[in-house]
Amino acid sequence: MPEPRTRKLTATSYVVLGMLSYSPATSYDLKQWIANTIGNFWAFAHSQLYDEPARLVADGLVSEEVEEGGRRRRTYSILPAGREALRDWLSAPTDDIVEVRDPGLLKLFFLNFGTRKDLLQLARDRRESHRTRADAYEEQRAEIVDFADRWQIRTMELGIRYERCVEQFWSDFLEELEAEDKR
Incomplete structure (x- = not known):
């Protein structure tokens, strides 16, 4: 098993970790859930929802299960280290300046x-x-x-x-x- 790497997590990382805290999901599931919830006020490219789960797997924060045959869909689940990273982020000060892009x-x-x-x-x-x-x-x-x-x-x-x-x-x-x- 490769050694998890350490990188600075992004807002998209936390969106994926947060959504996976509710339930395991494919990237398509994430895209659908986000479009109907936080996608209303936090815009980002859908491609990020396909790339970020794999990065979180490499970071050791998320696991993946690949479907045998068929479309070989990947279902992602949050790991204890991912829950800890999410909790750390939630407990960190939120003093960033709000960016209004209207x-x-x-x-x-x-x-x-x-x-x-x-x-x-x-x-x-x-x-x-x-x-x-x-x-x-x-x-x-x-x-x-x-x-x-x-x-x-x-x-x-x-x-x-x-x-x-x-x-x-x-x-x-x-x-x-x-x-x-x-x-």
């Missing part, structure tokens, strides 16, 4: 190079986008409220509050712009 915010910053029509359309589009996302989160929350754990529900609640707050910003901004146009 394309609407980026466009707004540069809109002095656009037109008034562009500005109004941006405000309308972003208001609607955040409203739609908040509505979808509320629907998801209603679907999982009876079986999800309280931390998953609280995560959904924060997502809803965030989207409603940003929706309100764009609504207020649009109202301000439309009032200016009436003068």
Whole structure:
């Protein structure tokens, strides 16, 4: 058995370890679960969900079982060392700066190079986008409220509050712009 290597784990590493803490899974299972849960607020390439489990196997944090014949699917399970790494990460301080990667915010910053029509359309589009996302989160929350754990529900609640707050910003901004146009 090869000696486990030590490398700095990434956010994707912890996503995989966390999901495998619920149940063993294939990379496809992980992709599906994540798309319907934390994928709503933590975006990353799906290819990472196919590569990262193998890296965690090499790190000695996850085991893999390869299907005999057929598609030879690999099912991954978290090992005690993986649970320990996840617990260490959960207990570490979380003082990182939050990175907001909102394309609407980026466009707004540069809109002095656009037109008034562009500005109004941006405000309308972003208001609607955040409203739609908040509505979808509320629907998801209603679907999982009876079986999800309280931390998953609280995560959904924060997502809803965030989207409603940003929706309100764009609504207020649009109202301000439309009032200016009436003068």
